[in-house]
Amino acid sequence: MKSVPLSAYQETLGMIYFARMLDKIRLHAADNLREDFCDNLGTGLDGRCAGFLQVDYAKLVERVLQGGTDEDILKWCFANGRALTELDIFIWNNYLKKVGWNDGTSEMLVRRKKESGLEDRDEIQTMPEYFEYDEGRK
Incomplete structure (x- = not known):
């Protein structure tokens, strides 16, 4: 595997x-x-x-x-x-933590959740959260 x-x-x-x-x-x-x-x-x-x-x-x-x-x-x-x-890193980190939440990536997040059988998991609001579930860390 x-x-x-x-x-x-x-x-x-x-x-x-x-x-x-x-x-x-x-x-x-x-x-x-x-x-x-x-x-x-x-x-x-x-x-x-x-x-x-x-x-x-x-x-x-x-x-x-x-x-x-x-x-x-x-x-x-x-x-x-x-x-x-430090400000650049702060901006990047906060951007990354919110990718998929009401932005241009939201449709992809919905599609990926459906493909992975996670569409009923409302707590998954961002791509990083999706990764955690899809990849078995949560």
């Missing part, structure tokens, strides 16, 4: 989601990423995260596959894209 990535709530230098994106890259390279994640690598929230950091996703993949800790790679992003301030 192939693996799901880390929780979107996992922090790297205070930033959520980044560790999840790197975990997906590593799992995919090891041919151990659950199939339903493979088609969207580098798009969706991965693309938004890389864009927020102003790094090219393909170059990020290359850097991840060279090795190093998540912290090392985030510092590489700061040096090769843009450094984030």
Whole structure:
């Protein structure tokens, strides 16, 4: 059985989601990423995260596959894209925690919940909450 990535709530230098994106890259390279994640690598929230950091996703993949800790790679992003301030990280984290709640991703959240048999779970209001249920952490 192939693996799901880390929780979107996992922090790297205070930033959520980044560790999840790197975990997906590593799992995919090891041919151990659950199939339903493979088609969207580098798009969706991965693309938004890389864009927020102003790094090219393909170059990020290359850097991840060279090795190093998540912290090392985030510092590489700061040096090769843009450094984030505490305010930037606060804004990113609060944005990410609310993705899918009354925004352009809401329809996708409804569809994903239905596909996963979670449509009756009203407590799932955001994509990160959906990930927790769909991936078996809740």
